[in-house]
Amino acid sequence: MIRELHEKLIKGEITSVELTEKYFDAVEKKDKDLNAYLTLTKDLAMEQAKKVDEKIKxxxxxELLEGIPGAIKDVLCTxxxxxxxxxxxxxxYIAPFDATAIKKLKENGAVILGKTNLDEFAMGSSTENSAYGPTKNPHDLERVPGGTSGGSAAAIAADMAAWALGSDTGGSCRQPASLCGVVGxxxxxxxxxxxxxxxxASSFDQVGTLTHSVEDAAIVLSAISGQDRHDATSAHSSDKKFEDYLDGKIKGVKIGVVKEYLEGLKxxxxxxxxxxxxxxxxLGAEIVYIDMPYNKYALPAYYIIQPSEVSSNLARFDGVKYGLRADDEKDNQAENEFGLPKTLLETYLDTRCYGLGAEAKRRIMLGTYALSAGYYEAFYVRAQKVRxxxxxxxxxxxxxxxxxxxxTTTAPAFKIGEKADDPLQMYLEDIFTVTANITGVPAISVPAGTVxxxxxxxPIGFQLMGKWFDEEGLFRAAHAYEISQ
Amino acid sequence: MLLRNDEVKHIAELARIGLDEKEIEKFSTDLSSILDFVEQLKEVDIDKAEAMAHITGLENITREDKNRDFENVSGIKKLFPEEKGGYDKVKSVL
Structure with a gap:
């Protein structure tokens, strides 16, 4: 889609301002029902669009992404x-700086329409954990769009953005993509x-994409990838343009399939x-049946390591430096039971009591438990060895x-509320996606059909996982399938 | 694996989360069922495995040991929940 829009822009068939307005109109019309966007950034978008139109004139x-409007998951600082x-x-919270991915998008001239809904702190599989209400699945408003990048996935599925950024800690780009019928x-x-x-969870988190096509995913990834002095875990930059590798060649490519995974499905x-x-x-690919005996332990290992990292990362939300600070009624009395003034500890407890939702609290406590003295070896270290x-x-x-x-998922979108009271059932949504985060490999979900x-x-998607830093091989294989449809 | 209410209370205190009685009850059930689920890791023979440190094996990422000014200090100060004389005001620690 991005390439087509780009052609239209350079041929003068449409301006970036017109294109941006078209998307805002779509949001106006559809988002009352969907709740995909939390914030619209009209001024910023129009300013960016005008700049690009000026250049064309x-x-x-x-560049390919210049003047093309997209959406940003509201977990990236803008x-x-x-x-x-x-x-x-x-x-x-008004972010005082741009995330590196956002900075790169701006440098590439991309137009940012707004910020999209998500499960609180990117924890969940349905976008129901948002403090701002759930996002609905555009294919059936009674169903969830998946999560945690549910707002970005719904925005793409309902054509309220040409591309979108998400983040993926255990499947948060791929699972909603599967449930919304888009590419994640x-x-x-x-x-x-x-x-x-x-x-x-810092050892799993990656910025990812939600798009209309595999090529679009490649174009957006080319724009945002690269080493960064602000992130010591970012890898050496290859400056590859991933979209240049989509030659449709799939003959002789070896695709591993785990038989039991398919046999266990409805x-x-x-x-x-x-x-x-x-x-x-x-298409000429070679199917190789593979055996991965440790994969079944990926999900339990994830649900020890991930909450452990969460408990540490979310400690910063304490009402001290920024964000909500809550003091409940009894704190407003000048003294506590010992006749002393109320202390910082009470601010911590109240702020986190009111400010955090149930899932965030659950994971913080799970992580605190797994890391506490006497349990650290049995839980955390064991899980890292299994990893x-x-x-x-x-x-x-x-x-x-x-x-x-x-x-990508065992089933299509489930009903809103269906799994909300059972955290374990919700966690099982990640069963196929989480191994890519456990191992760090790149992975993509592509629409496979409907049930x-x-x-x-x-809609429901299939997932391909590639070798470390072989995004081009992964995109090529996904693209070959897509163009055969 | 059962997590008792008093254990949940203790963990919540360590994590600096205020909880009411109803929440304690609910989290005791939730956390117990999740701990039951992760219990299956005990089946795995981990004797020969090293604990994972970094997934793609990056090492020795260094930079010059020199401070840099942040681009938008006023943007940070605007976020203080309570400001006094250019400082972030908080309650006493003790």
């Missing part, structure tokens, strides 16, 4: 603009700087996934295959 060359992370605790991509850990991405979902495998065979074993499994398999194919639930056709 002067006959200057523009200078001078409210950035909430979906939490009450950051309700009035998580790069290799370190490919994109995490500076200005409000941290959930019949209609299984048929959709088998059709994808058949398609790849037809090593899972990575070794991937290293072994990637000697034999180029990419690994799995379903019917209660008379409605709902």
């Amino acid at each position: 002067n006959g200057e060359k523009i 200078k001078g603009i409210r950035t909430t992370a979906g939490s009450k605790i950051l309700d009035s 991509m998580k790069p290799t850990y370190g490919r994109v700087s995490r500076y200005g991405l409000i941290a959930a 019949e209609d979902v299984r048929k959709v996934m088998e059709a994808v495998v058949e398609k790849y065979k037809k 090593t074993l899972i990575k070794k499994d991937f290293e072994r398999v990637f000697q034999e295959v180029d990419v690994i194919l799995t379903p 019917e639930r209660e008379g409605k056709k709902l």
Whole structure:
């Protein structure tokens, strides 16, 4: 889609200002029902669009992403603009700086339409954990869009943005992409700087994309990737233009498939996934059945390591330096039971009691428990050792295959409220996506087809995982399937 | 694995989260069921495995040991919940 819009811009068929207005009109019309956007940045968008139109008018060359409007998950800091992370605790937080990914998008001339809804601090699988109400799935308003980048996924599915940024800690770009029928991509850990991405779990978090096509994902990733002095875990920059590798070649590419993954699915979902495998065979790829015995431990390992990192990262939201500061009624009395003034500790307790939602509290406490004296070895260290074993499994398999194919999710979108009271059921949504975060490999979800639930056709995606820093190989394989459809 | 109410209370205090009685009850159930789920890691033979330190193996990322001014100090000061004379005002620690 981005390339087509780019062609229209340079041919003068439409201006960037007109295109931007068109998207704001779509938001106006559709977002009352969907709640995908938390904040619109009209002034910023128009200013950016005008600059690009001026360049085109002067006959200057523009880049692919220049003048193309997109949306940003509200967990990425945008200078001078409210950035909430979906939490009450950051309700009035105006980011004083741009995340590196945002800075790069601005330098590339991309137009930013607004900030999209998410599960609080990017924890959840449905966007129901947002303090600003759930986002609805554009394919069925009674269903969730997935999460945590549910706002960005819904914005793409309802054509309220040409591209969108998300973040992916355990599947937060890919799972909503599967449920909304769009493309969701998580790069290799370190490919994109995490500076200005409000941290959930630092060893898993990556900035990712939600887009209409595989090529769009490649174009946006090319713009935001690269080493950054503000993030010591960002990897050496390759300056690759990933979109230049999409040559449709798939012949001889070895695709690993775990048989048990497909066999465990409901019949209609299984048929959709088998059709994808058949398609790849037809296109000339070689299907290799692989065995990954440690994969089943990825989810339990994740739910120890991730909350542990969360408990540390979210300690900064304490009402001291920025964000909500709450003092409840009894604190307003001048003295406590010992006749002394109320102390900082009470500010901490009240601020975090009122400011954080249930899931954030749950994970902070889980992490605090797993890291506490006497439990650290049994939980955290054991999980990090299991993580090593899972990575070794991937290293072994990637000697034999180029990419690994799995379903993205076990089922299409579920109903709003269906899993809200059962955290464990919600966690199981990540079962296929979380291994890519555990191992750091790049992964992408591509629409595979639809299945019917209660008379409605709902989309579902398949996932490809690639080798570390082989985004071009991953995109090429995903793109070859996409153009065959 | 059961997490008792008093344990939940203790963890919440360590994590600096204020909870009411109803929440304590709910989190005791939730956390217990999640701990049951992660229990399966005990099946794994980890004797020969090293704990993961960094997933892509990056090491020795260094920079010059020199401070740099932040671009937008006033933007940070505007975020203070309570400002007094250019400083962030907080309650006493003790």
